[in-house]
Amino acid sequence: MKQLVVTSGKGGTGKTSVVASLAALADDIVLADCDVDAADLHLVLSPERRRREVFSAGFLAVVDASACAGCGRCVEACRFGAITLEDGQASVNAYACEGCGVGELVCPAGAVRFEETDVGEWFVSDTPAGPMVHARLRPGAENSGKLVTVVRREARAEAARCGAGLILIDGSPGIGCPVIASLTGADLALAVTEPTLSAQHDLERVVEVSRILRTPVVVAINRWDINLDVTNAIEEWCHKEELPVVGLIPYDTAVTRAQIEGRSVVETSDGAAAASLDALWRRVEGILTGTSGED
Numbered sequence: 001m002k003q004l005v006v007t008s009g010k011g012g013t014g015k016t017s018v019v020a021s022l023a024a025l026a027d028d029i030v031l032a033d034c035d036v037d038a039a040d041l042h043l044v045l046s047p048e049r050r051r052r053e054v055f056s057a058g059f060l061a062v063v064d065a066s067a068c069a070g071c072g073r074c075v076e077a078c079r080f081g082a083i084t085l086e087d088g089q090a091s092v093n094a095y096a097c098e099g100c101g102v103g104e105l106v107c108p109a110g111a112v113r114f115e116e117t118d119v120g121e122w123f124v125s126d127t128p129a130g131p132m133v134h135a136r137l138r139p140g141a142e143n144s145g146k147l148v149t150v151v152r153r154e155a156r157a158e159a160a161r162c163g164a165g166l167i168l169i170d171g172s173p174g175i176g177c178p179v180i181a182s183l184t185g186a187d188l189a190l191a192v193t194e195p196t197l198s199a200q201h202d203l204e205r206v207v208e209v210s211r212i213l214r215t216p217v218v219v220a221i222n223r224w225d226i227n228l229d230v231t232n233a234i235e236e237w238c239h240k241e242e243l244p245v246v247g248l249i250p251y252d253t254a255v256t257r258a259q260i261e262g263r264s265v266v267e268t269s270d271g272a273a274a275a276s277l278d279a280l281w282r283r284v285e286g287i288l289t290g291t292s293g294e295d
């Protein structure tokens, strides 16, 4: 089974629209939405949920108010300023707590407990394109890299269960921990960029991360025709770096119309963007199966 991760150095390049179109074009797939901080693949794939699991990650301190004697030792000991004392009662700010366990150690009354905390959920759903594993992280919660690892693990299990030949991964934007968890061990990364200076810079960073992780990269330039100078510069850079540019997707209002309908552009249009996405998928499929002749 192959794993293709669609990534981008930053949000807003149209990555999820590209994933939705590839999902419609590819056969025999399992989808993994690893953009767990801002999951939106479900908006275009109308999933029907069949499994829901709680995601617990890390331990945080909680204070048992009935046992707290208000001595303030935990407040002094917490170097993260996560405990405050008010009206003789200590309380923990869960967003500031780093889970170091010191509060529990210093409390003479045994009022500070250390509890595993639920920070999100993950789901297995059925979509018209195939099974999808997706997740939701509580706003402000950390451990998104760990949740991405869970989503990818469950997607592999789902692919093994149904005999799918490809896991199509919607990766996290950026280059942080969840991106590393999205890219590690994938057979190919499709980096979606757009012709802006910031996207060009972010593309360079995500290519660097992919190379460190030894994940081969190909590039697609979305809305390539909105700035020909920057598109040319990106293509030159890719050529110099020996990165195949597998798709030039033009600006097309059909993409926005498809988004409004909650579908992919290849299902709703036979215009320029849909045609270029179809050609892009044929190239990527060729690279994944070793039949394209591309490096």
Ligand code: SF4
Pocket (backbone or CB within 6 Å): 060, 061, 077, 078, 079, 080, 081, 082, 083, 092, 096, 097, 098, 099, 100, 101, 102, 103, 104
């Ligand atoms: S576990 Fe550590 S960070 Fe959290 S409240 Fe206790 S001392 Fe502070």
Ligand code: SF4
Pocket (backbone or CB within 6 Å): 063, 067, 068, 069, 070, 071, 072, 073, 074, 075, 085, 089, 090, 106, 107, 108, 109, 110, 111, 112
């Ligand atoms: S150390 Fe224990 S008893 Fe003292 S304020 Fe903190 S929770 Fe309350």
